[in-house]
Amino acid sequence: MSSRPVFAPRHGAIASPGRRLFLKAAGATALAGAIGATPYSGSTAHAADGATSDVIVIGAGYAGGTAARELAAQGLKVTVLEARDRIGGRIWTDTFAGQRIELGGGWLSPDHELVAHEMQRYGLTNVGDVVPVQSVMPSSNGFQAMSPAEANAHLGTLFEQFHEGSQEYFARPHDPLYRADLLQQIDQLSFTDRIAQLSMSELDKEWLAGYFTAYTGNENSRRAMTSMAQWWALGGWSMEGWEKQTAYKPAGGMTELLQKMLATSGIALKLSSPVAAVTSASDGVQVKLVSGQVYKAGAVVVATPVNTWKTIQFSPALPSAHTAATTEGVGVSLSTKIWMQLSGSVEAVYAQGTENSALPLMIPQQELSGGGRLMVGFAGSSLNVADKAAVQAAVRTYIPGATLVSYRAQQWGADRYARGGWGLRRPTQLLRQLPALHQPHGRMVFAGADIASGWNGAFIEGAVETGMRAAQQVAALV
Ligand SMILES: Cc1cc2nc3c(=O)[nH]c(=O)nc-3n(C[C@H](O)[C@H](O)[C@H](O)COP(=O)(O)OP(=O)(O)OC[C@H]3O[C@@H](n4cnc5c(N)ncnc54)[C@H](O)[C@@H]3O)c2cc1C
Known part of the structure; x- marks a missing residue:
């Protein structure tokens, strides 16, 4: 606590x-x-x-x-x-393919104490989200499939390097200016600036840039790395804590x-x-x-x-x-959440792209009773979400042969009462x-x-x- x-x-x-x-x-x-x-x-x-x-x-x-x-x-x-x-x-519970979906925020963590308190107060509960069985991650010649545990372990070591020093400069994560004296330089850094400071392979840098671009909406060079570092600190400075952020959903x-x-x-x-x-x-x-x-x-x-x-x-x-x-602006300019219905037998594949991928992040959701599976992703600026063939091609980057039955995209950057996403x-x-x-x-x-x-x-x-x-x-x- x-x-x-x-x-x-x-x-x-x-x-x-x-x-x-x-x-x-x-x-x-x-x-x-x-x-x-x-x-x-x-x-x-x-x-x-x-x-x-x-x-x-x-x-x-x-x-x-x-x-x-x-x-x-x-x-x-x-x-x-x-x-x-x-x-x-920016919370919008709706339906798609006969399923309840979230067009805005969708996940909760037990670390979110105020929300947990409110849920308890009204007698509401959380359920675990679908657990991926495979991760598809960037490789030196395209993409590589690996176990989620392996992918997260490696990502965790990269995050530790990226956020090095955050235990000091965000010593009190809920009070981000407690060590304002230590933030003078670091608060000037974008994600791109910070990645450039790190001694690691180009592929590792690509893993980081690809991960972050889903959060920055293709603006790694224009968003503050201290935002992510504060979340990392709030999650207890660990990959385990970070993974909890997308582990649960409210049952209702x-x-x-x-x-x-x-x-x-x-x-x-x-x-x-x-x-x-x-x-x-x-x-x-x-x-x-x-x-x-x-x-x-x-x-x-x-x-x-x-x-x-x-x-x-x-x-x-x-x-x-x-x-x-x-x-x-604070809300991310490009924040397009896209729900996709895939047909056939589709495994629970988690996929992460590179910085300029059309679909930098794809997360498996529920299997459908009539066959097929829902996937949820975040579109990159290069994806024209009005073009079904382009969306299908983006999915096939990770799951060759996947067939897109239908999809629904919510573009928060174009929403007049949000004018941005998260x-x-x-x-x-x-x-x-x-x-x-x-x-x-x-x-x-x-x-x-x-x-x-x-x-x-x-x-x-x-x-x-x-x-x-x-x-x-x-x-x-x-
Ligand atoms: C795609 C996406 C994914 C996200 N994922 C998560 C997640 O997994 N977990 C999580 O916890 N959070 C997530 N978030 C963030 C979360 O949704 C927001 O941080 C949160 O909902 C913001 O709440 P708010 O009340 O500050 O603002 P908002 O929810 O934006 O509420 C502001 C309200 O003001 C109204 N408004 C705007 N202009 C006017 C006006 N002129 N007159 C009257 N009303 C007006 C809007 O219509 C809106 O209802 C996500 C957000 C997005 C967009």
């Missing part, structure tokens, strides 16, 4: 002075004379259409859902405004836990409600939808992906660290931006896996962490 604090939900109604202050001032002129706020441009006629709450949460992903649940449990009236017609955000799908959290009384969930503008004043906030409808509250939790902040008009304008983060910081973003992104801005607080201290970016654990923090920050504002 790590020594980080476990956030216990606080129950019971709290009638804070701030809350009363806002409710008293919540008339048409409530925002007049706002400190540092520009006059609100929305039609006040619409204001009557929107509800007044204690807190507005923008975004019904795991960060927003956690914040909303925590705040409602404190007795506050919470309105959640979600742009999509579904909850979950990734969205079920969030559904339970949002079912808390006191939460009003408004789907299909994209937010266009947020105005924070001394006595409250106004949130304007694209439709023009206006909602008012004492504080707002902005729980949308960092990459989407630039699509919302904030007043007062966001601080420079937030503006830089959303301009540079978060993976760019060089220098950790030191330059992270502390500032945790600070409230007027009556706005920020949440999201992209800005988590611990399991950041690619894990709902990080979203839950930030939802908890946001709720604590809001409690001081309302």
Whole structure:
């Protein structure tokens, strides 16, 4: 167990002075004379259409859902405004080939303590994922099949070299800036930079570059190696710990836990409600939808992906660290998860490509009762996912003769309410931006896996962490 604090939900109604202050001032002129706020441009006629709450949460992903649940449990009236017609955000449980699939995040680890705690709280359980029987890995003249144990053992030695020093510079993995003094140089490194520093064979470097490219979305030279190093540290600096990250799935799908959290009384969930503008004043906030409808509250939790902040008009304008983060982007630009139905007898083959492979990573999923197997992969930038023949050719790189029956690809980089996939910081973003992104801005607080201290970016654990923090920050504002 790590020594980080476990956030216990606080129950019971709290009638804070701030809350009363806002409710008293919540008339048409409530925002007049706002400190540092520009006059609100929305039609006040619409204001009557929107509800007044204690807190507005923008975004019904795991960060927003956690914040909303925590705040409602404190007795506050919470309105959640979600742009999509579904909850979950970058978690999206759906169906394909008659099977339940995850188009966004799909795996959990027992190391994700906050999520494990939430699962237990709602009586939910995990199941083990399919265990590969064979690994296909790059070789000097193409690809080689080997046992998963052999492949992972070798990959583990390469990871140890890649992450050498992380026990010191990430001595407290949940507090990544604890040894900020040791990070000055290393936080500037991309994956490519770090690989270039290592003394190992070109093939070993190819193994590393091929593995990482699935995470960086073909941006090994533009993503920070400290992101991966922090995950490695969080997993206990071992391959065994790392492998756990994709070992389990929730038995009822990734969205079920969030559904339970949002079912808390006191939460009003408004789907299909994209937010266009947020105005924070001394006595409250106004949130304007694209439709023009206006909602008012004492504080707002902005729980949308960092990459989407630039699509919302904030007043007062966001601080420079937030503006830089959303301009540079944290969510991986190319993040295309692709589910494939293969026919015939297909073994549970795990496959990893090289840096520019069309399909850098392919992971075996369940056998189908009528024959065939599902595979899930992550597309490289060279794969045109609209071209079935190209997808089949990519699979055949690893399994010659495989027949692709159908497939479904989700391109998160092209998704307007995500504008990227999982978060993976760019060089220098950790030191330059992270502390500032945790600070409230007027009556706005920020949440999201992209800005988590611990399991950041690619894990709902990080979203839950930030939802908890946001709720604590809001409690001081309302
Ligand atoms: C392909 C893929 C694979 C992944 N694999 C894993 C995995 O195996 N395990 C794991 O734990 N995590 C995984 N992740 C990461 C995980 O999905 C995310 O870290 C997590 O879901 C982010 O939660 P969030 O609440 O911070 O953001 P989101 O889930 O993105 O939620 C933000 C919400 O804000 C909404 N929104 C955006 N703009 C607006 C607006 N203007 N107005 C109103 N609402 C708005 C969005 O619609 C969305 O619902 C994966 C992600 C992807 C994309």
